[in-house]
Amino acid sequence: MNDWLSYLEKYRSDKLLYERLSEGCKAAREPPSLEKTRLMNKLESSVLEAEERLEQYIEKDLSPQEAARQASEKLFLSYRYLYGMTMVETATAMSVSRDTVYRIRRRILSKRLPFD
Numbered sequence: 001m002n003d004w005l006s007y008l009e010k011y012r013s014d015k016l017l018y019e020r021l022s023e024g025c026k027a028a029r030e031p032p033s034l035e036k037t038r039l040m041n042k043l044e045s046s047v048l049e050a051e052e053r054l055e056q057y058i059e060k061d062l063s064p065q066e067a068a069r070q071a072s073e074k075l076f077l078s079y080r081y082l083y084g085m086t087m088v089e090t091a092t093a094m095s096v097s098r099d100t101v102y103r104i105r106r107r108i109l110s111k112r113l114p115f116d
Contacts, residue, residue, distance in 0.1 A: 004057075004108050008081035011050035018043040054078065069107075072096075076104045 021040050025032045032040065057074040058067065072094070079090040091101040 004077060004111060004113060005081075005105070007113055008050065008054070008077060011047060012081050012084065014043045014046045014050075018047060051082070054082070073104055073108050076101065077108065080105075 018040060021032070021036060021043070025036070054074065054077055057077065058070045062070065075094055076090060079085045079093050080087070085093060087101050087105075088098055091098045094101065
């Protein structure tokens with residue numbers, strides 16, 4: 001997994017699984033098993049790590065144009081993966097066209113994760 005989109009797809013599935021396990025434990029009104037607790041802890045740390053890394057998405061010492069480009073990429077990643085919006089919803093929230101959102105996505109796909 002060496003691109004942001006794959007990394008954040010994993011984040012989204014980990015977060016969903018964590019939430020479902022957590023809700024299942026609350027609904028059962030009994031403490032989770034040791035195995036389930038370990039899985040939930042692992043998922044929670046994975047989710048928190050992804051959120052932290054996204055916060056550090058924008059690099060330092062960039063030209064104003066490149067900083068703006070990275071800010072729009074970070075906004076796209078947040079809307080699309082942290083908030084689970086569709087591409088059309090993301091475009092609307094960002095006040096850009098659908099085509100622009102797809103261009104941003106392609107630009108992100110060409111980048112490698114800085115922490116692999």
